[in-house]
Amino acid sequence: MMKLSLGPILWFWSKQTVFDFYAKAAEWPVDTIYLGEAVCSRRRELKPDDWFDLARDLKACCKEVVISTQTLIESEADLRRLRRICDQDEFLVEANDQSAVQVASRHHIPFITGPSMNIYNVATLKVLAKQGLKGWNLPVELGRETLEQLISGLKQEGLDLPAEVFAWGFLPLAWSSRCFTARHYNLPKDNCEFRCLQHPDGMELRSRESQELFRLNGISTLSGSRYDLMRELPAMERMGVNTVRLSPEHQGMEEVVKRFDQVRRGEVPATDPLQLVEAPPCNGYWYGKPGMDLIG
Amino acid sequence: MELVCPAGSLPALKTAVDNGADAVYIGFRDSTNARQFAGLNFNDKRAAEGIDYAHSRGRRVFCAINTYPQPDGWEQWKAAVDRAAGLGVDAIILADMGLLDYAASRYPDIPRHLSVQGSATSYEALSFYKDNFDIRRAVLPRVLSLDQVRGVAKHSPVELEVFAFGSLCIMAEGRCYLSSYLTDESPNTRGACSPAKAVRWQETPQGLESRLNDVLIDRYGQGESAGYPTLCKGRFEVEGSVYHAIEEPVSLNTLDLLPELQELGISAVKIEGRQRSPAYIADVARTWRQALDNLARTPGMFTVENDWRNTLSGLSEGGLTTLGAYHRKWK
Numbered sequence: 141m142m143k144l145s146l147g148p149i150l151w152f153w154s155k156q157t158v159f160d161f162y163a164k165a166a167e168w169p170v171d172t173i174y175l176g177e178a179v180c181s182r183r184r185e186l187k188p189d190d191w192f193d194l195a196r197d198l199k200a201c202c203k204e205v206v207i208s209t210q211t212l213i214e215s216e217a218d219l220r221r222l223r224r225i226c227d228q229d230e231f232l233v234e235a236n237d238q239s240a241v242q243v244a245s246r247h248h249i250p251f252i253t254g255p256s257m258n259i260y261n262v263a264t265l266k267v268l269a270k271q272g273l274k275g276w277n278l279p280v281e282l283g284r285e286t287l288e289q290l291i292s293g294l295k296q297e298g299l300d301l302p303a304e305v306f307a308w309g310f311l312p313l314a315w316s317s318r319c320f321t322a323r324h325y326n327l328p329k330d331n332c333e334f335r336c337l338q339h340p341d342g343m344e345l346r347s348r349e350s351q352e353l354f355r356l357n358g359i360s361t362l363s364g365s366r367y368d369l370m371r372e373l374p375a376m377e378r379m380g381v382n383t384v385r386l387s388p389e390h391q392g393m394e395e396v397v398k399r400f401d402q403v404r405r406g407e408v409p410a411t412d413p414l415q416l417v418e419a420p421p422c423n424g425y426w427y428g429k430p431g432m433d434l435i436g
Numbered sequence: 437m438e439l440v441c442p443a444g445s446l447p448a449l450k451t452a453v454d455n456g457a458d459a460v461y462i463g464f465r466d467s468t469n470a471r472q473f474a475g476l477n478f479n480d481k482r483a484a485e486g487i488d489y490a491h492s493r494g495r496r497v498f499c500a501i502n503t504y505p506q507p508d509g510w511e512q513w514k515a516a517v518d519r520a521a522g523l524g525v526d527a528i529i530l531a532d533m534g535l536l537d538y539a540a541s542r543y544p545d546i547p548r549h550l551s552v553q554g555s556a557t558s559y560e561a562l563s564f565y566k567d568n569f570d571i572r573r574a575v576l577p578r579v580l581s582l583d584q585v586r587g588v589a590k591h592s593p594v595e596l597e598v599f600a601f602g603s604l605c606i607m608a609e610g611r612c613y614l615s616s617y618l619t620d621e622s623p624n625t626r627g628a629c630s631p632a633k634a635v636r637w638q639e640t641p642q643g644l645e646s647r648l649n650d651v652l653i654d655r656y657g658q659g660e661s662a663g664y665p666t667l668c669k670g671r672f673e674v675e676g677s678v679y680h681a682i683e684e685p686v687s688l689n690t691l692d693l694l695p696e697l698q699e700l701g702i703s704a705v706k707i708e709g710r711q712r713s714p715a716y717i718a719d720v721a722r723t724w725r726q727a728l729d730n731l732a733r734t735p736g737m738f739t740v741e742n743d744w745r746n747t748l749s750g751l752s753e754g755g756l757t758t759l760g761a762y763h764r765k766w767k
Binding site for chain 2: 211212213214215216218219222237238239241242243256258260261262263264265266267268271279280281282285286289290293311313314315316317318320323324343344345346347348349350351353354356361363424425428429430431432
C-alpha cells in the first residue's frame with residue numbers, strides 16, 4: 141500500500157497552532173510527517189529544538205519523521221540553521237536546496253529531496269544517490285508521463301529510490317528574496333511585523349477578472365487552485381509510487397487525510413469528489429498541461 | 437572584471453564582440469537553453485562562424501545548455517553538450533545535475549559554468565557543484581543582496597559571475613514554476629517564461645488588455661505604456677487593491693555597484709538579453725565596456741557618467757531601472 145505523508149507546513153502559524161495541528165496529526169492515518177520551516181528565515185515561532193522535540197513525540201506515535209530545510213538559502217544564519225538540522229543522527233532530512241545536500245552528505249545524514257529540487261532525469265537521481273539520497277519528490281511541474289519514465293529508468297539502473305508525489309494542496313511555485321506579504325502591507329521585509337501570521341492559508345492573488353491565480357505566502361508564491369490528485373491514486377499505485385504527499389492546511393486537513401486513506405485502501409472510489417473549502421481544484425501538471433487546468 | 441554579453445544571432449554576436457564584450461554566450465536553436473524564442477539562437481554552422489569571429493579577436497564564447505532534460509529529451513540534451521564540445525566553445529553553461537555529470541565525465545577539459553538556473557545562492561551549494569562536477573564558475577541568482585553576495589564570495593570555491601543589466605527575475609531562478617502553471621511551458625522545461633505563443637493583446641472599452649493563456653495579466657489605460665506580459669509583472673488584485681503585486685516592470689542596472697562588485701572579487705558581469713536586437717546589444721556592450729575600462733583605469737575614483745545612465749535607461753523596461761535585490765532597500 142502506498143504511504144501517505146504530510147508535507148512541511150508552508151504557511152506561518154503560531155507555535156500553539158502548530159502544536160495543536162500535530163497533536164491531531166499524530167492520530168491521523170499518515171505514515172510520514174515532514175517537520176520544520178521550509179519557506180522563510182524570519183519564521184521562528186518554533187526553534188530547531190522545538191521541532192526536534194516535536195519530532196521525537198511524533199516518532200513515539202509511530203510516525204516516520206523527516207526534518208525539512210529551507211528552500212531559499214541566502215545568509216550565513218540560514219546555513220547555521222541548516223547545519224544544526226544536519227548535526228544529528230535521529231532523523232532523515234528533507235533537502236530543498238543543494239546546500240542541504242552538501243551539508244547532509246558531509247554529515248553522512250541520509251536525505252530525501254523535496255519538490256523544489258530539480259530532478260528531471262535519472263542521471264540526476266544517480267548523482268544524488270551517491271550523496272545519500274533515500275527518496276525523492278517529483279518536481280511539481282512534472283506529470284505522469286515523466287514520472288513513469290523516471291521510475292522505469294531507476295528500475296533499469298537497479299536503483300531503489302522511492303518516489304513521492306505532491307498530491308494535494310496549494311502548489312509551491314516560486315521563492316523570492318522579496319516578501320510579497322510585506323509588500324502588500326507596504327512594510328520592509330526586515331520589519332514585516334510577521335503579517336503572515338494573519339494569513340494562515342496565504343493571501344489570494346486574483347486577476348482583475350477575479351480569477352484565482354496565486355496565493356502569496358511571504359517570500360513564496362503558491363498556486364491559486366488546489367492541486368488534487370486523489371483520483372489518480374490507483375494509477376500511482378500501479379506505477380510504483382511509494383508515497384503520496386498532502387500539504388497541510390489549518391482547516392479540514394483531517395477530512396483530507398481520511399479520504400486519501402480510504403481511497404488508497406480501496407474503500408471509497410477515487411472518483412468520489414471531496415467537498416472542501418472554496419478554492420477550485422486543478423490537476424493540469426499531472427497531464428502535461430498548464431498546472432492550473434482541471435482535466436476530466 | 438570580465439564583460440559577458442548575450443547573443444541570440446550571429447549579427448548580435450559580432451556586434452557584442454565589436455563593442456567590447458570579453459565573452460559572448462549563445463544557445464542552440466531549440467529548447468536546450470533558457471531563451472527559446474522563434475527565430476532566435478544558433479545552428480551549428482552559425483555557431484562555428486560566431487566562434488571563429490570571436491576567437492580570431494581574442495574573445496571567448498560560452499554555450500548555454502541550461503534547461504532541464506526529462507527522460508525523453510535526455511539524448512537531445514546530451515547531444516547538445518556533444519555539439520558544443522565539437523564546436524570548441526570556451527565553456528558550457530549548465531544547470532541540470534545529470535547533464536553536469538555527463539559533461540564533467542565526458543569532457544573534463546571543457547570548463548563548466550553553473551547557470552543561474554542552477555539556483556546556487558550559498559557557498560555550500562557552490563561547493564556541492566564544485567565537488568561533484570568541478571565547475572569553474574557560477575552565475576549567481578538575482579535574489580541576493582550585496583551583503584549576501586559578499587558572504588557567498590568570501591567562501592566561494594569557484595569564480596562568480598553576477599547579473600549586471602537587463603530583465604530582472606525576482607524569483608530564485610531555476611525554481612520558478614509560475615509560467616508552467618499558467619501555460620504549459622516554463623524556463624526549466626522549455627526554456628520559456630510567459631511564452632509568446634500564449635500571449636494575446638486585445639483592445640477593449642476598458643483599455644488595452646494583455647493576456648497569457650487567456651489569463652488577464654494587465655490592462656492599460658490611455659497614455660500608459662504597455663509591456664510584454666511577463667506574468668510576475670502584471671497588475672493583480674490582492675485583498676481589494678489592484679497593483680503590481682509581485683513586481684513592477686523595471687530592469688536591473690548595477691552600474692553604481694561596479695566598484696563594490698570588483699572589491700568582492702566578482703570575476704564577471706553578465707548582461708541579460710539574448711532575445712534583444714544587435715542595436716540594443718551594441719549600446720549596452722559599449723556602455724558597460726566604457727564603465728569597466730574607466731573602473732580599471734581609475735579604481736577608487738569611479739563615477740557613473742550621465743550618458744551611460746541615459747543610454748541604459750532608454751533601453752530599460754518602462755525606462756525604469758532598479759538595483760534589484762542587491763540594494764538593501766529592496767528587502
